[in-house]
Amino acid sequence: MTRASEKNGADLVRQLWAAVNRQDLAALLEICDEEVELLSALSGTYRGIDGLRSWWRGLFEAVGRYEGVVEDSMAVGNRVVLALVQIEASGQTSGMEGTRRVLQVFTLGEGTIKRLAVYLDPADALEDAARQLR
Numbered sequence: 637m638t639r640a641s642e643k644n645g646a647d648l649v650r651q652l653w654a655a656v657n658r659q660d661l662a663a664l665l666e667i668c669d670e671e672v673e674l675l676s677a678l679s680g681t682y683r684g685i686d687g688l689r690s691w692w693r694g695l696f697e698a699v700g701r702y703e704g705v706v707e708d709s710m711a712v713g714n715r716v717v718l719a720l721v722q723i724e725a726s727g728q729t730s731g732m733e734g735t736r737r738v739l740q741v742f743t744l745g746e747g748t749i750k751r752l753a754v755y756l757d758p759a760d761a762l763e764d765a766a767r768q769l770r
Contacts, residue, residue, distance in 0.1 A: 645717035645744050646709050652749060653704045653721065653744075659691050671744045676751040677738065701726045707737070716768045717742040718761065741765045 648667055655663035674691055676681040682691040686750060695702060702725045706715045709719040726733040739761035743751035751768075755761035 643712055643743060644716075647750055648744065648747075649706055649709050649717055649719050649740075649742055652752075655707055657703045659696065661689070662687070664692070667749055669748040669750040672749060673751045675751075679706045679756040696728075698728055699725045700728045701733075702730070708766050712765050715744045716765055717744065718765050741768060743768050 651667050652664060655661075655667070656672045665688065668685070668688060672688055673685055676682070676691065679691065679694065682688055702723070704721045704723045707720045707722055708743065708752075709717055712718050719742065720737060721740055722735060722737050724733070724735045734758075739755045739758050741753045741755070741761055742749055752761060753761070753764050
């Protein structure tokens, strides 16, 4: 797995969303730690590269379009990034469309994303960010 130690947290967040928007799993895996943990607000917790692949398959089987725009992000300490993301999606078979803002808490490793937690409630995201700093 390629390490991108020269990249800062905001760069990694932008790269993650660029990969998702292009539906480029290989690019996503390149910036994630091998033991990455994804806490999805809607579908549970996924661990490791195999877990991330499972989340990816499930997501793109359910949606026809899934795109995110990072509206704002800020570093919280030197290894945590809090990002406000607007997600637009449409159902694969239903064609139903929706938009939602979420807060994401990224925990960084050596140039990689070690953990990503997605929250619908801002208070939960702030609490998690504070926990990650301890």
